[in-house]
Amino acid sequence: MLTPQCPHLFDTTTYEIQFQNCDLYNKWTKKEQLVYLRSSLEKDAGQVLWDYCAETTASFSRMIRVLKERFGEANQFNKYRFELKSRRRRPDETLRSLHSDIRWLTALALPDLEHTARETMACDYFIDVLNDPNFALKVRECFPKDLDTALRVALQLEVWSKDVDQSTRRERRTREITEPEKKDEQTDILKKQVLDFQKQLAELQKRDRTATLIKRVAELKAHLTEAKSSTEIAPARDTALPRATTGAIGPRPTEFIPPREGTCWGCGDP
Numbered sequence: 334m335l336t337p338q339c340p341h342l343f344d345t346t347t348y349e350i351q352f353q354n355c356d357l358y359n360k361w362t363k364k365e366q367l368v369y370l371r372s373s374l375e376k377d378a379g380q381v382l383w384d385y386c387a388e389t390t391a392s393f394s395r396m397i398r399v400l401k402e403r404f405g406e407a408n409q410f411n412k413y414r415f416e417l418k419s420r421r422r423r424p425d426e427t428l429r430s431l432h433s434d435i436r437w438l439t440a441l442a443l444p445d446l447e448h449t450a451r452e453t454m455a456c457d458y459f460i461d462v463l464n465d466p467n468f469a470l471k472v473r474e475c476f477p478k479d480l481d482t483a484l485r486v487a488l489q490l491e492v493w494s495k496d497v498d499q500s501t502r503r504e505r506r507t508r509e510i511t512e513p514e515k516k517d518e519q520t521d522i523l524k525k526q527v528l529d530f531q532k533q534l535a536e537l538q539k540r541d542r543t544a545t546l547i548k549r550v551a552e553l554k555a556h557l558t559e560a561k562s563s564t565e566i567a568p569a570r571d572t573a574l575p576r577a578t579t580g581a582i583g584p585r586p587t588e589f590i591p592p593r594e595g596t597c598w599g600c601g602d603p
Contacts, residue, residue: 346440348378349397367393378404413442422464428491433485435459439480452479458484468494 370393371382381399382390389395422431437561439455446454456477463469471490471551477483536553 348400363393367391367396388428410442410444413571417442417458420458420462422462428484431462432459432480435462436480455480456483457488460524463487 352370355361355369359365361369366507371390378400381396381403385399389399393463417435420435420438435455435458439451441457443451443454456479458474459480460469460477461485463472468487468490470489472483473484477486
């Protein structure tokens with residue numbers, strides 16, 4: 334025999350469907366329906382058994398009406414519509430949990446809507462509340478036709494995204510390990526290049542100084558050569574004074590005495 338199970342948080346819609354299913358299978362009479370209804374109520378729902386008079390608790394239809402008034406969702410459509418529009422996926426919430434919540438809120442917010450239209454709207458709500466515009470766009474690009482299809486697409490995309498993220502993290506860790514070695518190699522190469530440039534610069538500076546010295550020596554040699562040639566070519570002038578000499582017989586002819594080297598031709602002074 335099937336018996337309805339009272340949920341932890343009493344939901345008249347779910348419980349009523351379960352009770353009708355058990356009633357259909359067991360073929361209860363009105364009296365049996367009342368007995369099983371009263372015996373299955375627990376916690377807050379069981380409070381109805383002693384919170385109302387015997388006239389209410391002795392009637393199956395009255396018991397159902399009381400349960401719906403206390404725990405039912407009648408006249409709360411606007412509340413659930415607001416919750417549906419403001420719903421957002423929490424950081425630690427799974428896609429399956431979000432899917433179940435959206436289906437439940439859609440059923441309560443749009444109870445009179447035809448099933449296909451409600452599925453379409455639930456699919457749109459599910460994509461909108463993913464709280465990730467890029468992820469939601471990828472799901473929407475797959476054109477899911479209903480809420481269950483949207484869930485399957487989102488689950489597949491989430492698996493692929495996690496795989497890509499793991500691959501990216503592995504590549505980043507590999508780069509972090511290998512990059513210091515590459516940096517050391519590049520540093521050594523740069524140091525070697527700097528030393529080579531310094532050597533080349535020193536050689537160029539040395540060559541420049543040598544060329545300057547060679548040029549200076551050549552200039553000095555040229556000046557020296559010019560000085561020597563001018564000294565050799567200049568004509569000797571007879572500017573020395575005649576020296577008078579005397580003899581026993583009489584005056585002797587005047588003797589020319591050339592000036593000493595380094596003295597003036599005219600006066601003989603150095």
